[in-house]
Amino acid sequence: xxxxxxxxxxxxxxxxxxxxxxxxxxxxxxxMAAARVVIVKxxxxxxxxxxxxxxxITKMFARGFALLTGxxxxxxxxxxxxxxxxxxxxxxxxIGGKALSTGPDVALPLASWLSRNGLQGKNLFIWDRTTRxxxxxxxxxxxERSGIKVFGTDADGxxxxxxLVSHLGVGSLFSKIQTEFATASVSLAILKDHGLAGVTAGMxxxxxxxxxxxxYHDFHCNPFVAEVFDTPPVKGKHKVSIIDALxxxxxxxxxxxxxxxxxxxxxxxxxxxVAADSVGWSIIERLRADGGLPTLxxxxxxxxxxxxxxxxxxxRAGLGSIETVEETVL
Amino acid sequence: MKRRSFIRGAAGAGLxxxxxxxxxxxxxxxxxxxxxxxxxxxxYYDKLPDREVECRLCPRLCRLGDKERGYCGVRENIGGTYxxxxxxxxxxxxxxxxxxKPFFHVLPGTSALSMAAAGCNVNCKFxxxxxxxxxxxxxxxxxxxxxxxxxxxxxxxxxxxxxxxYTEPTVFFEYMYDTAVRARRRGVKSVVVTGGHINPEPLxxxxxxxxxxxxxxKGFTQEFYTEYVRGELKxxxxxxxxxxxxxxxxxIVYLVIPTLNDRMGLIREMAKWVRNEVGDQVPVHFSRFQPxxxxxxxxxxxxxxxEAARETALEEGLRFVYMGNVPGHExxxxxxxxxxxxxxxxxxYRIEAIRLKAGRCDTCGTPIxxxxx
Numbered sequence: 001x002x003x004x005x006x007x008x009x010x011x012x013x014x015x016x017x018x019x020x021x022x023x024x025x026x027x028x029x030x031x032m033a034a035a036r037v038v039i040v041k042x043x044x045x046x047x048x049x050x051x052x053x054x055x056x057i058t059k060m061f062a063r064g065f066a067l068l069t070g071x072x073x074x075x076x077x078x079x080x081x082x083x084x085x086x087x088x089x090x091x092x093x094x095i096g097g098k099a100l101s102t103g104p105d106v107a108l109p110l111a112s113w114l115s116r117n118g119l120q121g122k123n124l125f126i127w128d129r130t131t132r133x134x135x136x137x138x139x140x141x142x143x144e145r146s147g148i149k150v151f152g153t154d155a156d157g158x159x160x161x162x163x164l165v166s167h168l169g170v171g172s173l174f175s176k177i178q179t180e181f182a183t184a185s186v187s188l189a190i191l192k193d194h195g196l197a198g199v200t201a202g203m204x205x206x207x208x209x210x211x212x213x214x215x216y217h218d219f220h221c222n223p224f225v226a227e228v229f230d231t232p233p234v235k236g237k238h239k240v241s242i243i244d245a246l247x248x249x250x251x252x253x254x255x256x257x258x259x260x261x262x263x264x265x266x267x268x269x270x271x272x273x274v275a276a277d278s279v280g281w282s283i284i285e286r287l288r289a290d291g292g293l294p295t296l297x298x299x300x301x302x303x304x305x306x307x308x309x310x311x312x313x314x315x316r317a318g319l320g321s322i323e324t325v326e327e328t329v330l
Numbered sequence: 331m332k333r334r335s336f337i338r339g340a341a342g343a344g345l346x347x348x349x350x351x352x353x354x355x356x357x358x359x360x361x362x363x364x365x366x367x368x369x370x371x372x373x374y375y376d377k378l379p380d381r382e383v384e385c386r387l388c389p390r391l392c393r394l395g396d397k398e399r400g401y402c403g404v405r406e407n408i409g410g411t412y413x414x415x416x417x418x419x420x421x422x423x424x425x426x427x428x429x430x431k432p433f434f435h436v437l438p439g440t441s442a443l444s445m446a447a448a449g450c451n452v453n454c455k456f457x458x459x460x461x462x463x464x465x466x467x468x469x470x471x472x473x474x475x476x477x478x479x480x481x482x483x484x485x486x487x488x489x490x491x492x493x494x495x496y497t498e499p500t501v502f503f504e505y506m507y508d509t510a511v512r513a514r515r516r517g518v519k520s521v522v523v524t525g526g527h528i529n530p531e532p533l534x535x536x537x538x539x540x541x542x543x544x545x546x547x548k549g550f551t552q553e554f555y556t557e558y559v560r561g562e563l564k565x566x567x568x569x570x571x572x573x574x575x576x577x578x579x580x581x582i583v584y585l586v587i588p589t590l591n592d593r594m595g596l597i598r599e600m601a602k603w604v605r606n607e608v609g610d611q612v613p614v615h616f617s618r619f620q621p622x623x624x625x626x627x628x629x630x631x632x633x634x635x636x637e638a639a640r641e642t643a644l645e646e647g648l649r650f651v652y653m654g655n656v657p658g659h660e661x662x663x664x665x666x667x668x669x670x671x672x673x674x675x676x677x678x679y680r681i682e683a684i685r686l687k688a689g690r691c692d693t694c695g696t697p698i699x700x701x702x703x
Contacts (some may be wrong), residue, residue: 031393085344095397095398096397097397128470151340154469155467160469164623164624166624171455171623171624195393195395211464211465211466212403212465212466213466213558214399214400214401214402214455214466215401215403215453215464218401227607229359252382252395253395254395254398255380255381255382255395255396255397255398256396259381279581
């Protein structure tokens with residue numbers, strides 16, 4: 001289901017009531033809104049210089065959280081997902097360099113907005129595998145000015161755990177950022193076509209939390225994306241998927257190719273990590289169709305890990321079971 | 331072992347190891363990432379359109395976009411050019427008895443300068459060295475040891491051989507190859523300890539510059555390779571054939587893992603294959619498994635299983651069949667196929683006696699194949 005008009009306050013109230021009913025039934029917050037995916041776009045997102053307008057993207061985050069949680073009050077929206085003393089790790093994906101990463105123009109406004117709405121700034125950090133990749137993606141001076149900590153697992157004093165997490169088909173060392181530093185985790189991933197996985201988005205973003213992601217690209221990353229997500233360090237801390245679909249690489253990813261990169265200008269929010277990525281996949285397919293490209297299935301690389309994830313109970317993969325709410329921020 | 335090895339090597343290279351954990355995470359300006367990786371163009375790859383590359387080093391044939399690394403984690407496409415990140419970057423360096431590799435028919439009683447760089451192109455669930463093989467190079471400490479220096483260190487430490495071992499040397503091919511070339515010029519031999527996942531072209535080039543290859547034949551079914559190795563059996567068998575046809579000496583190790591690859595019918599099949607395809611003179615070692623890495627739910631291999639495996643291979647006509655990781659067992663010794671006397675007596679990695687003269691049994695004169703001088 002798709003709705004393009006801005007939901008009225010009563011609509012949010014209805015959602016709130018639905019959430020409350022679910023909670024009364026004993027469901028965890030994740031479960032009650034599990035199949036809801038919120039897509040927020042903004043017509044005036046980019047400034048005349050081509051930069052993302054921080055005020056506009058902040059509005060997009062605020063709206064996304066409101067629609068996701070049913071809380072129009074921003075601090076309440078935040079507190080419905082996080083404890084005030086949570087140390088929140090915002091896992092970005094910066095392997096694609098400046099042109100195709102979750103950049104500081106997206107991640108820093110999110111961190112700032114969270115810190116203004118109930119979380120402590122000192123407890124917020126943006127992270128990825130390596131500081132070099134973060135730097136290459138543009139996290140530098142602006143990150144330092146913001147006061148938000150930004151660092152890679154390779155930073156001094158961080159590193160990987162020495163104990164293996166052996167779970168299903170996965171055997172990995174986890175970044176201490178995920179295991180020790182963070183008590184709650186946000187996957188703030190970029191939406192990309194992926195030559196092996198088909199699609200890389202919120203779930204596969206956690207490949208950056210393990211020391212050996214290169215070992216899990218066989219068989220189109222299936223079942224490994226689902227299995228890494230299912231590990232206790234990830235599943236136990238993941239709170240929300242936010243997919244940066246401002247620029248979407250819909251072909252020849254995960255590397256940047258301007259020819260197949262679309263200015264899509266949207267953020268995707270969901271408490272259901274599988275649903276978020278499934279909607280991301282549908283967007284990639286739409287852009288591919290617009291570009292006259294075959295579907296991922298026709299290319300033999302559809303993201304089968306999503307169906308696996310659904311079978312594992314991690315969320316919903318079928319678009320028919322996902323409620324999509326789309327809204328434009330003015 | 332690995333950490334000790336590293337520390338020894340690192341200390342030799344003048345490195346300072348160990349940092350304390352900071353109480354807070356500093357900002358970007360203060361963090362000290364020190365990847366110190368090489369950027370030497372890789373061999374055996376094709377450039378493709380759109381800055382993609384296809385690696386031809388191993389059977390995986392990784393096809394990679396810009397900024398992506400192969401399955402091995404140590405070769406990266408940077409802007410459409412493929413680079414090895416571990417050239418001259420040793421993560422482990424040690425002086426080992428050559429019996430530890432194990433090579434039993436190569437200069438027994440000598441030491442091998444044993445070196446490794448990070449990475450591997452399979453992911454064995456029972457890997458003994460996963461802390462250096464199943465990581466990216468920037469995740470572990472390493473130090474600069476260029477090929478020329480490695481060759482010089484072999485001489486300085488009295489090692490007649492350099493062993494490329496611990497991890498999978500295929501993935502640091504360029505480093506290994508160049509070291510072997512320089513070592514040979516200085517009269518130092520090179521021996522390779524490999525899982526055998528390498529394509530024919532680079533293998534042929536490698537075999538021209540090394541003296542011996544030990545192939546870990548990790549099982550004898552594709553199912554085992556799929557489930558426990560994450561690789562393919564067929565290319566490994568092709569590698570064994572190619573080494574046997576070359577001038578390089580070949581030995582084979584089969585790690586016997588309880589319930590997973592220890593069926594005697596399978597071992598008999600493997601022994602027949604060795605006899606028929608590469609000959610009865612090729613030494614085969616049946617090594618004892620110890621619970622490790624992701625296979626910790628199985629006990630060490632019973633000695634009786636190794637004995638049965640050895641007996642089975644001998645029944646199939648293999649002449650030199652050994653047991654590994656069972657110190658003091660007679661299965662460690664080399665028996666002359668002519669007179670049955672012990673030609674090389676071993677206890678663990680220690681040589682007790684060598685009864686060979688110019689590669690022949692001291693007792694009856696039967697030739698014992700190998701690299702003896």
